[in-house]
Amino acid sequence: MENMLARSNRIQTGCSLREHRFFRKFCFSETLKKYKVNFSDAAKEDLHEIYDYIAGVSLNRKFSASFVKGFYSYLKEALSYFPCRFPIHRGTVRKVACTKNTNSIVLFEIRETTSEVFVLVVTSAKQYTRYSNLG
Known part of the structure; x- marks a missing residue:
């Protein structure tokens, strides 16, 4: 049982x-292969925009900082093990749909030769069409 x-x-x-x-x-x-997760400058800027948006709406910078820090940690952990479980978006670019709390889309590439995951963008699902040609 x-x-x-x-x-x-x-x-x-x-x-x-x-x-x-x-x-x-x-x-x-x-024995599971662990990937190093790196964020592009655009992805880091996207995280700063998420912080600014939440801080502006909630008027609580501590909450905004802890939310973005938690989301960043979640992405690093989720993408460091078995990143190929996420669907292919276009070409070599893969997509993570984080719908639970953030309603965000994360686009990333896997570089097998260096065991790295490179996060390209972090965007709201509402703005996803801006990146439909990425890849």
């Missing part, structure tokens, strides 16, 4: 039991 903690983790991630066991086996093994 399935452990309650494993069941709740599986429900939160939306994975089937088979997928959950697969990811637990491969994503937490020591």
